[in-house]
Amino acid sequence: MTRFPEKFLWGTATAAHQVEGGNTNNDWWEWEHAANTACVEVSGDACDHYWRYPQDLDILSELGFGAYRFSLEWSRIEPEEGEFSASQLDHYARVLDACHERNLLPVLTYHHFTTPLWATADGGWANPAIVDRFTRFCEHATERLGSRIGMACTINEPNVVTTIGYLMGAFPPGNTGDRDGFLRATENMVAAHRSSYEAIKAGPGDFPVGLTLSMSDWGAEEGYEDQIAKYRGEHEDIYLEAAQGNDFFGVQSYSRTRVGAKGVTGPEPGVEVLPMGYEYWPTAAEASIRHAAEFLDIPLYVTENGIGTDDDEKRKLYLHDSLTGIARTIDDGIDVRGFFQWSLLDNFEWAFGYQMRFGLVEVDRVTQKRTMKPSAYWLSEIIRSQQLPN
Numbered sequence: 001m002t003r004f005p006e007k008f009l010w011g012t013a014t015a016a017h018q019v020e021g022g023n024t025n026n027d028w029w030e031w032e033h034a035a036n037t038a039c040v041e042v043s044g045d046a047c048d049h050y051w052r053y054p055q056d057l058d059i060l061s062e063l064g065f066g067a068y069r070f071s072l073e074w075s076r077i078e079p080e081e082g083e084f085s086a087s088q089l090d091h092y093a094r095v096l097d098a099c100h101e102r103n104l105l106p107v108l109t110y111h112h113f114t115t116p117l118w119a120t121a122d123g124g125w126a127n128p129a130i131v132d133r134f135t136r137f138c139e140h141a142t143e144r145l146g147s148r149i150g151m152a153c154t155i156n157e158p159n160v161v162t163t164i165g166y167l168m169g170a171f172p173p174g175n176t177g178d179r180d181g182f183l184r185a186t187e188n189m190v191a192a193h194r195s196s197y198e199a200i201k202a203g204p205g206d207f208p209v210g211l212t213l214s215m216s217d218w219g220a221e222e223g224y225e226d227q228i229a230k231y232r233g234e235h236e237d238i239y240l241e242a243a244q245g246n247d248f249f250g251v252q253s254y255s256r257t258r259v260g261a262k263g264v265t266g267p268e269p270g271v272e273v274l275p276m277g278y279e280y281w282p283t284a285a286e287a288s289i290r291h292a293a294e295f296l297d298i299p300l301y302v303t304e305n306g307i308g309t310d311d312d313e314k315r316k317l318y319l320h321d322s323l324t325g326i327a328r329t330i331d332d333g334i335d336v337r338g339f340f341q342w343s344l345l346d347n348f349e350w351a352f353g354y355q356m357r358f359g360l361v362e363v364d365r366v367t368q369k370r371t372m373k374p375s376a377y378w379l380s381e382i383i384r385s386q387q388l389p390n
């Protein structure tokens with residue numbers, strides 16, 4: 001039997017734009033409606049979580065989770081540059097209070113992919129002005145919310161925003177092959193993480209602050225193994241270095257990335273490919289934890305892990321093998337303190353829309369009715385017993 005440490009933190013994760021609904025004042029809403037969008041559909045009402053969060057937090061509490069990771073929507077809180085909405089800050093204060101009322105540690109992400117239109121109209125993450133803009137937002141949000149926050153993530157997966165937005169063209173601003181934009185956005189993301197970390201720590205409340213990063217297990221075509229370090233370096237290691245001295249680090253790893261003759265390449269022939277287009281690779285979290293531990297001697301959390309599938313039995317298998325790998329890292333002495341399943345709800349999977357279902361809970365797209373999947377009860381039993389069934 002694989003056991004987890006007594007105080008191991010079990011949670012689920014969501015993101016404002018993917019679950020709240022009606023986030024009309026950010027670059028994603030604009031991107032979803034753009035003529036050249038890569039999105040298969042618009043986010044629309046999402047899961048109406050902006051209003052239904054009490055019911056959703058009740059589900060987490062009933063399942064025995066101890067934490068809930070969610071994000072602020074910057075464009076609600078600061079709809080125009082320098083204009084802060086007290087009522088939107090009050091909304092997020094209520095969500096944080098609702099977590100505490102249910103003994104759920106609130107893990108608050110300040111930026112989860114979406115950026116206000118007023119900022120993206122002026123260069124977005126490729127303009128160094130974003131660093132002070134984002135830092136000021138973090139100051140205001142922490143001033144109002146800091147006393148309620150359990151843990152905080154400054155920026156979620158900065159490397160995804162830069163890679164898919166500037167090199168792959170599937171995220172806003174929709175640039176393809178824009179290496180200069182990618183490098184400037186990367187520089188600004190690192191600077192914004194560092195300055196927002198300081199701003200959040202300086203505000204009210206005393207809670208751990210860190211970065212969450214999209215990571216992978218890495219592989220290579222025969223003869224290209226020596227290429228891994230180069231790609232992993234600019235995609236992961238630059239942020240692992242930027243996280244030195246933080247209070248924790250969030251590992252988010254779902255699959256494997258392979259390199260070959262043409263740089264980053266696709267799935268290996270013969271390996272199962274998921275609807276997301278990447279390999280079924282349940283030991284990704286273990287491999288990424290081990291890589292992060294080579295750079296950092298601060299506590300690690302798996303702040304996202306899960307699988308987009310309509311086959312809930314496959315979700316259980318993936319989570320079982322992923323958690324088994326995570327437990328191996330703990331047995332080897334790595335300080336892994338928690339696991340956040342992505343996601344609580346089937347939600348807006350960015351450019352894939354609602355076709356990819358990562359949730360423990362199904363959401364009817366018309367009625368918004370929540371229906372627990374078997375994997376929700378399966379994971380709940382693991383949390384209760386603190387051990388993995390064989």
Ligand code: GCO
Pocket residue numbers: 015018156157160214252304342348349350358
């Ligand atoms: C991510 C995103 C999530 C995705 C999840 C599944 O961190 O990549 O935070 O928004 O939905 O990773 O692809």
